[in-house]
Amino acid sequence: MDKVNVVKIKKLRWYIISLVMLGTIINYLARSTLGVAAPEMMKTLNLSSEQYSWIVSVFPFTYAIGGIACGFVIDKFGLRISFAVLAALWSLCNMLTALFSTWFPIAALRGGLGLTEAAFNPAGMKVTAEWFPAKERGLACGVYSLGTSVGAMLAPPLVVWAIVNYNWEMSFVVTGAIGVVWAILWAVLYRSPESHPALLKEEHEEVMADQIEVVKEKASLISMIKDKSLWAISLPRFMADPAWGTLHYWMPLYLVTVRHMNMKEIAMFAWLPFLTADLGCLAAGYISKFLNNRGVHIVNAKRITFTFAALLMLSMAGVGFVSNVYVAIALFCIAGFAHQCLSVTVISMSSDLFPRQKVATATGFAAFTGSMGNFLFSIFLGAMVAVVGYDIFFIGLGVFDLIGALFLWMLIKAPSAKVAPAVA
Numbered sequence: 001m002d003k004v005n006v007v008k009i010k011k012l013r014w015y016i017i018s019l020v021m022l023g024t025i026i027n028y029l030a031r032s033t034l035g036v037a038a039p040e041m042m043k044t045l046n047l048s049s050e051q052y053s054w055i056v057s058v059f060p061f062t063y064a065i066g067g068i069a070c071g072f073v074i075d076k077f078g079l080r081i082s083f084a085v086l087a088a089l090w091s092l093c094n095m096l097t098a099l100f101s102t103w104f105p106i107a108a109l110r111g112g113l114g115l116t117e118a119a120f121n122p123a124g125m126k127v128t129a130e131w132f133p134a135k136e137r138g139l140a141c142g143v144y145s146l147g148t149s150v151g152a153m154l155a156p157p158l159v160v161w162a163i164v165n166y167n168w169e170m171s172f173v174v175t176g177a178i179g180v181v182w183a184i185l186w187a188v189l190y191r192s193p194e195s196h197p198a199l200l201k202e203e204h205e206e207v208m209a210d211q212i213e214v215v216k217e218k219a220s221l222i223s224m225i226k227d228k229s230l231w232a233i234s235l236p237r238f239m240a241d242p243a244w245g246t247l248h249y250w251m252p253l254y255l256v257t258v259r260h261m262n263m264k265e266i267a268m269f270a271w272l273p274f275l276t277a278d279l280g281c282l283a284a285g286y287i288s289k290f291l292n293n294r295g296v297h298i299v300n301a302k303r304i305t306f307t308f309a310a311l312l313m314l315s316m317a318g319v320g321f322v323s324n325v326y327v328a329i330a331l332f333c334i335a336g337f338a339h340q341c342l343s344v345t346v347i348s349m350s351s352d353l354f355p356r357q358k359v360a361t362a363t364g365f366a367a368f369t370g371s372m373g374n375f376l377f378s379i380f381l382g383a384m385v386a387v388v389g390y391d392i393f394f395i396g397l398g399v400f401d402l403i404g405a406l407f408l409w410m411l412i413k414a415p416s417a418k419v420a421p422a423v424a
């Protein structure tokens, strides 16, 4: 793109973050394909439940490692090339699944999918840090995170359409091909603010005025790991992510097996907590911006937002105690809202605590701890649920985030002038 003769676009940052949101939708669409296609695949490929469980459980494991690996790659090679290549790779892993009929290569590709899909949060936060002033970063993170629920909600109709009209293979080809198109779009359209020809000078200055000091040294996880701030944003994610995994992978099963809902009712109600989750994404940004505009330091504004949502998360603890199933769903909806509100808030804090050269690495490490929390909780729940039931796990999920809030308040130094508040 030539710098001369290019039309300037007002508020360009919001178009850029919308492009990231599209990438997030495609990311969640790809990872959700397997779950929807599973019944058909198991039938036609003659897969046993054990083989299927291998295919499923490799993802959270490689995804956790991918958080660290992708964060490092993105900080080292920059957003444009890294995010495009990683999106192309995850799309390829997804599409290639269609070529195989035995569990092992399918599991290996699922592992590749986890490794590369972990790119979306580190990349999204690096875009946020490069393009947005501090007071808007919570909202920017909320906007691209909207894609998580949208992607998960789009998967069932699209995958079922492909299977009904073609076969299970086609569902992977379609969701993968959309990803390849997005990767090309990203490589063509993305530029850093410094070299984007359509960015207005005033908009760039507004963002630059709000950057944490620019440091010369490159991101190094070894040196960053000694920084308490890294743990302050990572430990709350360890406590928070199990709720996200539970809503995605256990809630529908709970509603069927314990609450005796049929598939039609599941189709009617089980997506509602993801709709409220999207509202939580937006609320995260608006609440912290509201407080920041009234003079509260951005770090404190986000800690207050997190704590408020952690209190709402107590609704999850009540699920097992209510007899009416619709009240239980309403509680899941509040929990979906609360989770995304606090999760987006803490994810976006990497850009308030680390300079932009280190944001992807910090976000990736926090994503790693989040995925490990999710992975361990899910294994524990899976092993124990038949013996102790769900209720105790719901109680745990209701209070975990209050512990996360404690970490946030205790591990970050009182905000100093260096991490200056964003003045409206």
Ligand SMILES: O=C[C@H](O)[C@@H](O)[C@@H](O)[C@H](O)C(=O)O
Pocket: 121, 145, 148, 241, 244, 339, 340, 343, 344, 367, 370, 371
């Ligand atoms: O939207 C985001 C969720 O709150 C958060 O839990 C996810 O980002 C998850 O860690 C993931 O990487 O998919």
